[in-house]
């Protein structure tokens with residue numbers, strides 16, 4: 001489903017394998033459209049590697065040219081394509097365990113541990129997120145939205 005959304009709405013700029021599109025006229029490597037996967041893409045510690053954050057960004061900014069008043073993708077399509085691009089390979093950020101000193105405040109869709117809950121890594125990455133959100137509200141009185 002996410003791949004289909006990607007092929008319909010994103011591939012034309014971001015490339016067949018999300019490798020981006022290089023500016024063929026520049027005399028140094030320069031992207032016209034940024035890669036969404038591979039060595040030059042955002043790393044696995046980036047906000048865009050969190051599916052809720054990526055889906056929000058994508059819905060209101062992509063395909064390039066849309067704005068928050070005139071989105072093209074539905075919530076579901078944005079979520080699915082965010083999951084698709086985040087299933088592709090990308091650079092690894094070192095020392096991610098040092099991110100979020102207070103682990104309780106980590107966004108629920110942070111795909112890497114450690115967490116202060118026992119939900120599986122795959123659920124933190126792809127959801128469903130509602131049970132994780134409910135857990136923090138019940139056990140820590142923390143209202144999370146992402």
Ligand code: HEC
Pocket residue numbers: 005006009010011012013014032033034035036041042048054058062063064073081082085
């Ligand atoms: C018309 C070309 C075009 C299309 C189609 C398009 N994008 Fe983009 N995309 C861009 C450009 C240009 C940027 C860089 C924008 C900027 O830096 O302000 C970008 C940036 C992004 C980024 C941020 C990358 C980063 O590392 O900061 C993501 C994620 C993204 N696009 C996802 C998508 C998805 C998913 C789709 C399909 C639903 C899509 N784009 C469709 C041109 C496009």
